[in-house]
Amino acid sequence: MSNNRFTGRLLTAAAVAALAAGTLSACGSSSAGSSSDGGKEASSMYTWITNDSDRAQWQAFVDAAKEKDPEFNLALEGPSFNDYWTKVKTRLSSSGAPCIITTQAARTQELKDLTVPLDELAKSNNIDVSMYNKAMIDGLTVDGTLRGIPYDAEPVVLYYNKDLLAAAGVKEPTLSYTTEQFSADLKALTKEGVTGLAVPPGFASGPGLALAFANGNEPVKDAKLDLTNAGLVKDQQFAFDLVAKEKVANAPQASDGTDVPEQQFMSGKAAMIIDGPWMYETLTTKTQGKVGIAVVPSDSGESTGMIQGSAFAIAASCKDKEAAFKNIMKITTPEVVGAVGAARGTVPSVDSAVKDWAANKPASDVAVVEALLKSGRPLVTTPSWNQVETTFSQYSGEGFRGSKSAQEILSTISNSAK
Amino acid sequence: MTALPTLAVKNGKKPTAITGHGRLAAAYLAPGMLGFLIFIVLPLIASLVISLFDWPLFGAPEFVGLDNYVRMLSGDPVFWTVLGNTLFFAVCYTVLNLVLALGLSTWLHNLGSWGPFFRVLFFIPVVTPMVANALVWRLMLTDDGVVNSFLANFGIAGPSWLSDSQLAMGSLIAMSVWQGVGYNIIVLGAGLNSISPNLLEAARIDGAGPWQRFFQVVLPMLSPSLFFCTVMTIIGSFKVFTQPYLLTLGGPGESTNTIVLYLYRNGFSFDKLGYASALAWALFVIVMLITALQFSQQKRLVNYDN
DSSP states (O other), X not given: OHHHHHHHHHHHHHHHHHHHHHHXXXXXXXXXXXXXXXXHHHTEEEXXXXXXXXXXXXXXXXXXXXXXXXXXXXXXXXXXXXXXXXXXXXXXXXXXXXXEEXXXXXXXXXXXXXXXXXXXXXXXXXXXGGGBOHHHHHHTEEXXXXXXXXXXXXXXXXXXXXXXXXXXXXXXXXXXXXXXXHHHHHHHHOBTTBEEEEOOSOSSSSHHHHHHHHTTOOSEETTEEOTTOHHHHHHXXXXXXXXXXXXXXXXXXXXXXXXXXXXXXXXXXXXXXXXXXXXHHHHHHHSSSOEEEEOOOBSSSOOOOEEEOEEEEEBTTOSOHHHHHHHXXXXXXXXXXXXXXXXXXXXXXXXXXXXXXXXXXXXXXXXXXXXXXXXXXXXXXXXXXXXXXXXXXXXXXXXXXXXXXXXXXXXXXXXXXX | OOHHHHHHHHHTOOOHHHHHHHHHHHHHHHHHHHHHIIIIIHHHHHHHHHTTEEOOSSSOOEEOTTHHHHIIIIIOHHHHHHHHHHHHHXXXXXXXXXXXXXXXXXXXXXXGGGHHHHHHHHXXXXXXXXXXXXXXXXXXXXXXXXXXXXXHTXXXXXXXXTTOTTTHHHHHXXXXXXXXXXXXXXXHHHHHHTSOHHHHHHHHHTTOOHHHHIIIIIXXXXXXXXXXXXXXXXXXXXXXXXXXXXXXXXXXXXXXXXXXXXHHHHHHTSOOHHHHHHHHHHHHHHHHHHHHHHHHTHHHHOOOOO
């Protein structure tokens, strides 16, 4: 009887253990099971989906491609933009990973081990990649091989609030704008609770790097960080001084995202902001006052555009690269990138499709983007760029408050992110 | 009480019941031990192995032996800075937390019917997500936030609480104490409730004043609770992450960068999982040593007599 009772207890304990283990495993496998079907993964895309707007953008590519191929579809999955650059590495290490991923020209070096060269695939499919924006193709090239097909090419521009400029008696900038005039205008605009400029704490998103690009100074030379070159240091110091000495902008907090200065601009508390064309729809429709765009100022007035943009790439783990490439080519035709540009505001990566994006925009704004696309250079980075960005945000507060110089900050970053 | 074992020895029989209970106990323990093995032991071993490699998030790891540890101890000045920051945070946070919790729990113990209400009030930040707490404090402490707007009413230009390297760590400590003090108030409150009123009455009759009763009766009787709070608070303080991650990003400069934030970034932002694992092991060893030191002093400092 005692043995029976013991056996009963043991069975009960085993059943509870099995139930617990079952529950745990059920919790751990809530996501869909992996598939060994290479075809399924070839029509799956891992990308950033921060919100409904992102999802709508990717869906716009699919919908535009369906115009030509009604059977076309892409399964989408992915985290928010901020998490994407970490999670894409872990996702592609696991089984059943999507074949298509999104990348940016500025991140191509960082993700080079995740992606495959597309040159042979382009050649065998008779794709002429020269139709895409040259700066983007240059930015997506690693060790002489192309790693992505770009869908947009976005030169950073200067947004300004026309109403605030008119109230301060400042002439609207256009295709030629000197830093001297820029500085004088910002001083004139800073009054009565309004600052001349809104600035984020980041490096690529901040004013310093865009101003450096405008003057032809870049952060990477021969695939190595070149943060302490005299031109870049001078332009970054100029940006710091606008805040710390000239007091024409509020010093950002390290933890501020780009949304904080964008909010300042949209609420009419800042008259100008340096940002990408991907913010065009938002900034022109939600700002208190009319908005125009101009080139980023430079010492001479003639500006070199800093082109950022995104692309579709094929994961190194993909089993059916040919099918994945064919799917990518369906969503990067001039017709598709033009349609997405018209619907979502992204500047198309194909010159002939820019007219679709430009259709409902003021001619002066279109002229600015076209000029910067023509003169633009890609933002090329290194594999340690994430460290550069993170450390810059951490240190920039001291630069914008005048307690450290651009030389000190950029030297520190350069040494730590070797 | 000793009858059963004696009987077993006298009869010279094998204690079958004990064996049977052992199996049953093992069966009951199995799920918990399995979880401990999978979620604690295996990750510990894995992180030790990873720390010996140059291990990217994607791609083939490369064995580097003790290079990550050598680099941490001799080639990375940021490690010593973040270690110093973490120690400074741990000491200030633990001392402030315990002193405040002791004072408040004693006050609440003698407050009467309002005591439970305030106890709940102080506990609310503990159960509120840290992220929400940090965002509220960020709104308060930004340059044009609530605190500086309030000071502006009196003509005072408030400082940059989160962007001045002299003030940023203090701001993080203040926020952390506000967030964590409620837990210790509950633990110490329970300790105070378990002290016999007769003991305090006897001390009063013997002529002991309020301070004498507190330091010579209450504090020794509360020492087990205080010991528990000290150990848990110190361990928690070494793991500080969310506050600098959300409020300051570790800046300005490295002034609020802590060891967990630094290892997180190395692992998941800078793609250096091997180095991050070495940092994790350094933290593990430091916390183990400090906890062992505390337990070695337990008999000397803690009174378990009722």
